[in-house]
Amino acid sequence: MTSDASRLTNHLPSGLAAVEEAIARACTEANRDRASVTLVAVSKTFDASAIEPVIKAGQTVFGENRVQEAKAKWPGLISVHPGLSVHLIGPLQSNKTKEAVALFDAIHSVDRPSLCEALAKEFRSQDRRPQLFVQLNTGEEPQKAGVAPADADRFIADCREKYGLEISGLMCIPPVDDAPAPHFALTAKIAARNGLKNLSMGMSADFAIAIQMGATHIRVGSAIFGHRG
Numbered sequence: 001m002t003s004d005a006s007r008l009t010n011h012l013p014s015g016l017a018a019v020e021e022a023i024a025r026a027c028t029e030a031n032r033d034r035a036s037v038t039l040v041a042v043s044k045t046f047d048a049s050a051i052e053p054v055i056k057a058g059q060t061v062f063g064e065n066r067v068q069e070a071k072a073k074w075p076g077l078i079s080v081h082p083g084l085s086v087h088l089i090g091p092l093q094s095n096k097t098k099e100a101v102a103l104f105d106a107i108h109s110v111d112r113p114s115l116c117e118a119l120a121k122e123f124r125s126q127d128r129r130p131q132l133f134v135q136l137n138t139g140e141e142p143q144k145a146g147v148a149p150a151d152a153d154r155f156i157a158d159c160r161e162k163y164g165l166e167i168s169g170l171m172c173i174p175p176v177d178d179a180p181a182p183h184f185a186l187t188a189k190i191a192a193r194n195g196l197k198n199l200s201m202g203m204s205a206d207f208a209i210a211i212q213m214g215a216t217h218i219r220v221g222s223a224i225f226g227h228r229g
């Protein structure tokens with residue numbers, strides 16, 4: 001574990017630099033301002049010693065998949081490095097909502113009424129309102145979480161009207177074997193007709209395409225941290 005973390009640490013800043021160069025290039029090609037794209041560095045499964053060099057290299061926004069893992073490492077990192085922002089990009093169980101609202105600055109996986117109800121309750125009891133993204137299942141894959149495109153308008157309306165939640169944007173993860181562009185385009189279309197400005201889409205393999213399609217948040221892990229064996 002220690003040697004693996006050390007090996008990863010040695011190449012992290014150059015990985016981040018390469019990603020930043022690719023983002024800048026994609027923004028130029030899309031005629032977009034670099035500041036319009038937020039890089040969420042996906043640090044799931046990596047411990048604090050592997051994350052520290054990325055923070056020191058200037059990265060401030062990070063993504064985690066699990067509440068318990070994030071709770072174990074981020075309060076300590078944030079105490080040493082104020083100003084960091086941590087996003088939950090994985091599924092959220094309703095019974096973990098209290099901890100999630102306390103810890104995360106954004107939740108990218110709002111996808112069902114029971115979670116909306118739990119979030120609304122915690123927003124009332126805590127003086128925190130993380131940014132919320134509705135997760136779409138654009139490929140309608142049975143093994144994936146997310147709202148089907150045909151149900152998205154109604155779900156977004158319910159988030160606002162029934163639960164009093166402010167929805168910031170949409171998130172999608174295209175099927176692994178599909179071309180991502182049509183899924184990104186569909187997500188952008190649904191966001192536009194619902195007055196949502198933020199699009200969380202694009203990962204290490206396809207973030208340049210996502211930027212061309214209007215992504216405001218890209219979730220990049222392996223291109224920065226390397227692959228965990």
